[in-house]
Amino acid sequence: MRRDTMPNAFRPGAVELPPDQAALVARRQAALGPAYRLFYERPLHLMRGEGVWLYDAEGKAYLDTYNNVASCGHCHPKIVAAMADQAAVFASHTRYLHDGVLRLAERLLATLPSEIGHMMFTCTGSEANDLAIRIARAATGGNGIIVTENAYHGVTAAVAEFSPSLGPGVPLGPHVRVVPAPMGRDFGADVQAAIDDLKRHGIQPAVLIADTVFSSDGVIVDPTVLAPAVVAIRAAGGLFIADEVQPGFGRLGHGMWGFTRHGVVPDMVSMGKPMGNGYPLAGLALRPEVIARFGAEARYFNTFGGNAVAAAVGNAVLDVIEGEGLIENAARVGATFAAGLRDLASRHAALGELRAEGLFLGQDIVTEGAPDAARAGRIVNGLREDGVLISATGPKGHVLKIRPPLTFSAENTAIFLERLDRVLGRITG
Amino acid sequence: MRRDTMPNAFRPGAVELPPDQAALVARRQAALGPAYRLFYERPLHLMRGEGVWLYDAEGKAYLDTYNNVASCGHCHPKIVAAMADQAAVFASHTRYLHDGVLRLAERLLATLPSEIGHMMFTCTGSEANDLAIRIARAATGGNGIIVTENAYHGVTAAVAEFSPSLGPGVPLGPHVRVVPAPMGRDFGADVQAAIDDLKRHGIQPAVLIADTVFSSDGVIVDPTVLAPAVVAIRAAGGLFIADEVQPGFGRLGHGMWGFTRHGVVPDMVSMGKPMGNGYPLAGLALRPEVIARFGAEARYFNTFGGNAVAAAVGNAVLDVIEGEGLIENAARVGATFAAGLRDLASRHAALGELRAEGLFLGQDIVTEGAPDAARAGRIVNGLREDGVLISATGPKGHVLKIRPPLTFSAENTAIFLERLDRVLGRITG
Structure with a gap:
């Protein structure tokens, strides 16, 4: 079978899902057919959005640093x-x-x-x-x-x-x-x-x-x-x-x-x-x-x-x-975000080159300097477990793609960095 | 210049418009460019919709028997x-x-x-x-x-x-x-x-x-x-x-x-x-x-x-x-509508063959039995003056295209037929 070229795609059967999610996945496969893809090893069942936060069916909150459509914040x-x-x-x-x-x-x-x-x-x-x-x-x-x-x-x-x-x-x-x-x-x-x-x-x-x-x-x-x-x-x-x-x-x-x-x-x-x-x-x-x-x-x-x-x-x-001055906010918070990631990179060898402009950040994930898409995938899925949404991109799939709503704050950035620090420690340590 | 193949297209300059409409047309041409088309000899400036009715900037009501998108009625x-x-x-x-x-x-x-x-x-x-x-x-x-x-x-x-x-x-x-x-x-x-x-x-x-x-x-x-x-x-x-x-x-x-x-x-x-x-x-x-x-x-x-x-x-x-039983309504009111048009055809030679199923009606407009797109255009624009919206279609542009919301009633049909009768008398008489 052909390798799926989509980073962060859910692969049916790869991980055991709780019964309610497995039922939704089965309904989905039956009703929507084989061309649709879900995100994540364990798909998200989202119910509610507000500002930079999304909430799943159990009420768990996720800091959304990926979905660039709701650029003014979810449900403004x-x-x-x-x-x-x-x-x-x-x-x-x-x-x-x-x-x-x-x-x-x-x-x-x-x-x-x-x-x-x-x-x-x-x-x-x-x-x-x-x-x-x-x-x-x-x-x-x-x-x-x-x-x-x-x-x-x-x-x-x-x-x-x-x-x-x-x-x-x-x-x-x-x-x-x-x-x-x-x-x-x-x-x-x-x-x-x-x-x-x-x-x-x-x-x-x-x-x-x-x-x-x-x-x-x-x-x-x-x-x-x-x-x-x-x-x-x-x-x-x-x-x-x-x-x-x-x-x-x-x-x-x-x-x-x-x-x-x-x-x-x-x-x-x-x-x-x-x-x-x-x-x-x-x-x-x-x-x-x-x-x-x-x-x-x-x-x-x-x-x-x-x-x-x-x-x-x-x-x-x-x-x-x-x-709401969102362009100025993107410049200001984006700079804080990039500085925080560069600081984190001094302690985590997995973080390679960062390319950032405003609230669009591309963070290379590497192992001994070389692109590592598998590690990027573990980070994306690790962050999901810890309540942060991002994805990966690039021809080699090793670039963390970070695009939060433009209403993102310095406090949101601190939460992201803290959780990424934890996930990197867990995955690479 | 190439003949525009779109029936019922507005042709800039063909008819003098009131200043407020002329201003909107000029803004539109400037902002949207040359690929956009308006309907009607005199374009409509619509502001409000409710059920089968649309209202223009002066508050004039139009019976909508054309816009098939709002099939459940405007602004349901x-x-x-x-x-x-x-x-x-x-x-x-x-x-x-x-x-x-x-x-x-x-x-x-x-x-x-x-x-x-x-x-x-x-x-x-x-x-x-x-x-x-x-x-x-x-x-x-x-x-x-x-x-x-x-x-x-x-x-x-x-x-x-x-x-x-x-x-x-x-x-x-x-x-x-x-x-x-x-x-x-x-x-x-x-x-x-x-x-x-x-x-x-x-x-x-x-x-x-x-x-x-x-x-x-x-x-x-x-x-x-x-x-x-x-x-x-x-x-x-x-x-x-x-x-x-x-x-x-x-x-x-x-x-x-x-x-x-x-x-x-x-x-x-x-x-x-x-x-x-x-x-x-x-x-x-x-x-x-x-x-x-x-x-x-x-x-x-x-x-x-x-x-x-x-x-x-x-x-x-x-x-x-x-x-709301809209499919049944389409069958019932559509039959009344078609019967009314056939009745009108017995008095107006302009009405040729009618093809109708439910609330989708195609009424040929003819002169001495031959397709007459120009006459169809006059009827479409005459109905617009009398507060009824339809358009024309077909390879020869001579077919009145009638597609009201599926909430259309027998009373709405009576209004349509009465106004069409009047317009036909005015145009062909």
Whole structure:
């Protein structure tokens, strides 16, 4: 059987579960089928969320330092109220005039460089990246796509074929080229080589798409890598799409978007996950010249994308990010968090390189300096037992992926570090 | 400039608008860009919905006989409450155990034939059909897709290329074959010819996908057409996908699904729009043998698909459909509606053939017996002035598409017929 490439996936039968959980797992396998995966050696049965805490069916509390969707905190009362209030009044689509979706578009565009003039709405980040590819094909006449080696951009048929992190069971398209993640490498040169190879095969380059903090490649925060690659793709007639689904909405503590750290202005910016704090809301911002041809030849309608409730939720999320100073908090608490991890690393040899920016942290787990995915897995599962949620990522699966809600406090950080210290002692000692 | 193939699309500049509406249209064009379309010669600015009624910014009421998403009625209080209550408690995803999504899956599967054993969740019908194609490719090893001539199945890159109703600006894939809508034709023979043509080009047939009431082809209710076509695609090693996004959830007044009228059991059933009564919720039901290979090689995760709030909403929608007897209501009121339209046709020559099943009605608009899309457009816009919302559809754009909420009453029907009578007198007299 094929190795499952998903870090931290539950393997049915590997561990004996209590009867109530085993019953849920069995119901799940029967009803949802074989393509679904659970997290953890012993899956979590969660019932309740509040701020940075989640609670399981027994009432046990878990400090959530993983789920980046609820970026304003789980069940934020203002966002829930905005959703409920609008849903009680009107919930229809973008083929009627409505102020809410225009306000949301205008507010989002105000956070973006002036070159980016239009905003389109979808329900998921996958749909946003899928739409970006359709638009890029029309704009460039090309079809070639360049991504990093463990990139994840979504699950539609078109997007899955340029998401190598889905593993060998999901083939890459013949028009897709993969470049190494930009760690200690000349990313511009790697992208240029991919462009040359596409052309050598008669494929016109259409896009370079990159998560601006390379989330699935292990969290890479060097802000100098993107600019030369963007120059290269544009010189080849292609476009640069910044995938902000994970880094966007202030997580990195430097304004709203990850690409600004790199000093580039993308042709398109896709966004999702935290955009609705749990409500299915995503979108695509773009330069007007990029959509001109697609807009003249085709039209775009997404039944639920940008509906009145989605817009109310999106506006409430922006209110909370601004009103609660979450970007400043991400920068401040993120720095404390990173300092604490570096301090812990002086006492635990398992903690290798840390890459951190705001509240997005990638902590390598090593044994005698070498990547150790199995040890990372034991830490992830150990923390779960001790009431802290994280996961692992990276091409080798050895990077702890830490992405708490942006409301995370210094006290929450202290709890995390104390429990990680304990787990490391237990696992490596 | 290319003819816009969307019936009832607003054309900027064609009609002078009041200043407040013109301002909204200008903001919209600036913020959302050129790919978005509004409905009507004079767009609607809607503010409020309740049951079968929508209200614009001036407080004018519109009888909604078009928007099939709010199938349980706009802003149904029980469904809004279910959403708000769950969102206030927990809103996370399918990688943790949660009872709600399992209950929803089990309840949906109980409405389907026993051969269909698994349920997967997405946010949109587009995502459901896109996932169906990925699964079909894995299951059959083929790639050929057969659709009807004006079919609409969604807007992802993979699905748009087998949605001919999007118009000539959105090219069909080289692996896609289009067959005539099954009106007065041998649909089985047409599908067989498409299979033969795919094979002649070296393309292995993967799926026949059809909306089970052929919504975009003009609403075709003959229940004998699908069975021979399903036999043909299976004999060629392909699968049959029933697209229930429009006919599903009881609209046709015969159980939950359109395919049951045809006496076939699909390999996959995609569903969406009314599934969440406005909340972005969609899904795919399938036979276990169809997903076996995909499940072994790949995995499926949709961040928002099947989250705890989506599941609560989906369960509430099923409660309302059952508790308020909406399927029976669709059958009863639909029959009254159809009888009223046929009666009106005896006095208005513009009303040609009517095809109706439950609360899905397709009314041809003709002049001297020939399809007349322009006249259909005048009727749609005339009804809008008189406070009734419908649209037009079909390959020639001359079919009035009537799909009210399933809570529609005989009194609502009388209002519709009276206003249509008046509009027809005004337009044709």
